[in-house]
Amino acid sequence: MSRVERDDPVLLLREDLRGFAGYRSARMEASQGQVWLNANEACTRADEDDDDALRRYPAPQAEALVDALAALYACAPSQLLVGRGSDEAIDLLVRAFCVPGRDAVLATPPVFGMYAVCARLQGARLVDVPLLEEADDFRVDFAAVGDAAIAQRAKLVFLCSPGNPAGGPLPAGEVLALAQRLAGRAIVVVDEAYIEYADQLSLTGEVQGRRNLAVLRTLSKAHALAGARIGCVIGDPQLVAALRRCQAPYPVSAPSAACALAALRPNALAATRARIVATRHARDALRSALSTVPGVRRVHPSQANFLLVRFDTPDAAGAAFHRLLDAGIVVRDMRAQPRLDDALRITVGTGADNARLLLALRGGAA
């Protein structure tokens, strides 16, 4: 086989899905016509559906939305699959690539929990390569990830950049070298849910020509649209087409697609950029302030919109968690996670939110 063929991500798909066409929905049958009588939709709209936006099934991959997202992420429309948040993309990847009871997913804990959850639901083995804790910060052991992926025959390697929960970005060169090392063996999936808040650039521009590299992007965080559930996977067109065949017939609701399109207009994007700048400033200020709170041992440097705060002891973390709750402030308790029994994860809030948080942590009245 030539190198290009060997790298074909379709060769890593579950064998039993290689010829799988998926569901052929009515919306895929024709793109034009005046009278649509092929999908058993109601023939007249409901009273509440003022502009007749809801009566029809939506396009499986609304062209305008795919084009707008592809423009945002600097990729070709054929490299992008849109779905219900990046959570759906994670699930699709695991289902499409992992044969239950045989194939494996690699993750680097402590990290976002959905990779392990989706692996568990699919009956895929989970290979953990823990982050190294060095100089009081976390980092991915790329050599160990590559070795374990090969030795344990992982089909998918999930990386998170910036990482959740610590917020550190991954070095692009190491990610790309790992993808090269695993070409033909595993898909390297880089979850960039928070990349908009980071100093470094997204890897979406590196997907072209790297057939086993996929990037997850979402409108949930920086674009302030978590409720709309819009995210995507950007990767090789063959991989995108294969995932599409495993996806639900109409994955994105019409109102969600409309919200996303509105958020991708130039004015909205300019407002998003301004919010990102403000959040980055607030994050850095909050990190400095939190570092001076009694009982706080360390606040990890973060390139995202949250901070991982380490306390002197697990008890101090627990006390802080409850002091905040008593003040009506909910943060993420990380104490049940291995190696994070002294940690809370705090989302950067508004100026008022952050001031209230600091006051409560310092023991003042809320």
Ligand SMILES: *Cc1c(COP(=O)(O)O)cnc(C)c1O
């Ligand atoms: C929040 C988050 C997501 C979820 O994104 P959705 O697009 O809302 O599904 C994905 N990955 C990480 C690391 C996250 O923290």
